[in-house]
Amino acid sequence: MARALELAARGLYTTMPNPRVGCVIVREGKIVGEGWHERAGEAHAEVHALRQAGALANGATAYVTLEPCSHFGRTPPCAQALINSGVRHVVCAMQDPNPLVAGRGLQGLREAGIETRCGLFENQARQLNEGFVARMERGRPWLRIKSAASLDGRTALANGVSQWITSPEARLDGQHWRARSCAILTGIGTVLADAPRLTVRDIELVRQPLRIIVDSQLRCPPDAAVLADGRALIVTCRADVTRHDDFTSQGVEVLHLPGTDNQVDLSALLRELGRRGINEVLTEAGAQLNGALITAGLADALLLYLAPSLLGSSSRGMFDLPALATLTEAPRLTINSLEPIGPDLRIQGQFKHN
Ligand code: AOF
Ligand code: ZN
Numbered sequence: 001m002a003r004a005l006e007l008a009a010r011g012l013y014t015t016m017p018n019p020r021v022g023c024v025i026v027r028e029g030k031i032v033g034e035g036w037h038e039r040a041g042e043a044h045a046e047v048h049a050l051r052q053a054g055a056l057a058n059g060a061t062a063y064v065t066l067e068p069c070s071h072f073g074r075t076p077p078c079a080q081a082l083i084n085s086g087v088r089h090v091v092c093a094m095q096d097p098n099p100l101v102a103g104r105g106l107q108g109l110r111e112a113g114i115e116t117r118c119g120l121f122e123n124q125a126r127q128l129n130e131g132f133v134a135r136m137e138r139g140r141p142w143l144r145i146k147s148a149a150s151l152d153g154r155t156a157l158a159n160g161v162s163q164w165i166t167s168p169e170a171r172l173d174g175q176h177w178r179a180r181s182c183a184i185l186t187g188i189g190t191v192l193a194d195a196p197r198l199t200v201r202d203i204e205l206v207r208q209p210l211r212i213i214v215d216s217q218l219r220c221p222p223d224a225a226v227l228a229d230g231r232a233l234i235v236t237c238r239a240d241v242t243r244h245d246d247f248t249s250q251g252v253e254v255l256h257l258p259g260t261d262n263q264v265d266l267s268a269l270l271r272e273l274g275r276r277g278i279n280e281v282l283t284e285a286g287a288q289l290n291g292a293l294i295t296a297g298l299a300d301a302l303l304l305y306l307a308p309s310l311l312g313s314s315s316r317g318m319f320d321l322p323a324l325a326t327l328t329e330a331p332r333l334t335i336n337s338l339e340p341i342g343p344d345l346r347i348q349g350q351f352k353h354n
Pocket of ligand 1: 018019020021022036037040041042043044045046066067068069072073074075076078096098101
């Protein structure tokens with residue numbers, strides 16, 4: 001299963017909106033077939049592995065990082081392919097949270113007389129697909145907030161200067177997190193202040209992540225760098241369609257989402273992204289949008305790069321949160337990892353929702 005997880009991870013940048021899945025077929029202690037899902041619309045992991053194993057699959061054990069599917073989607077059901085191959089045992093890491101499958105794959109295998117087990121390396125399998133799992137289980141994507149700051153948590157000087165606080169190594173690491181995401185989310189403040197492109201430049205991709213700009217008053221300049229080379233979505237409270245034309249005429253979609261106090265309803269936005277098959281969202285935004293996402297309970301994870309410098313308390317902070325009266329109200333996280341990246345420090349945390 002550890003090997004199957006390794007194979008699954010090869011699809012990190014390419015399987016979306018599908019999950020990353022790996023499969024290993026073992027007979028008499030030897031691997032006779034391996035495969036992984038490469039791209040949505042193409043063969044599933046099991047199909048590749050079975051093809052490699054050929055007749056050797058007969059009587060073998062298949063290890064799959066996700067319950068084999070039972071539905072006719074873009075490809076025929078893998079559970080049936082496993083039954084046809086003559087495998088005797090199927091071990092999977094986790095059930096498929098897709099309501100089209102949800103246990104029916106395993107059930108079909110059992111009914112065909114195949115011995116099944118589920119739950120081996122389950123945590124690792126869920127973590128590899130936290131976006132897909134989140135979308136299937138709760139209807140909205142996994143949302144990761146990325147930020148880069150000085151050791152004292154400052155992201156820019158008081159005059160707005162922020163390039164560059166962290167090292168090129170940390171910025172390259174950030175590119176990997178963009179590449180694995182279905183969408184990059186930012187706010188109009190960041191677009192106006194930093195003119196970012198928010199594209200992936202150092203990793204080869206099937207397609208760029210969708211860039212989403214929360215712009216309640218539609219202040220985005222139509223020639224903003226973030227809108228260049230397609231795949232951008234502006235989310236606004238302004239219903240004025242003639243203003244939308246400035247963007248739609250260049251192929252940029254404008255999504256009108258009313259909210260309270262003329263602020264985009266972020267929860268509605270995330271539900272809409274879930275409906276569109278977005279698994280992982282990486283937020284690269286300023287203190288306002290970051291803070292609003294955390295306050296609304298929509299943030300799942302934090303990816304934080306800290307540079308070994310101090311910018312002082314007159315510099316800008318990372319999160320605009322409502323003033324707290326007691327420490328018990330503070331949003332809390334668990335730390336999942338702590339690693340040096342070049343001269344900087346990378347912290348990964350997960351928000352505790354209660
Ligand atoms: C598997 N093995 O390798 C993957 C599975 O549109 P389709 O036909 O590709 O089906 C996609 C769904 O199949 C996806 O939502 C998930 O439930 C399952 N993915 N299943 O047996 C695989 N990638
Ligand atoms: Zn399948």
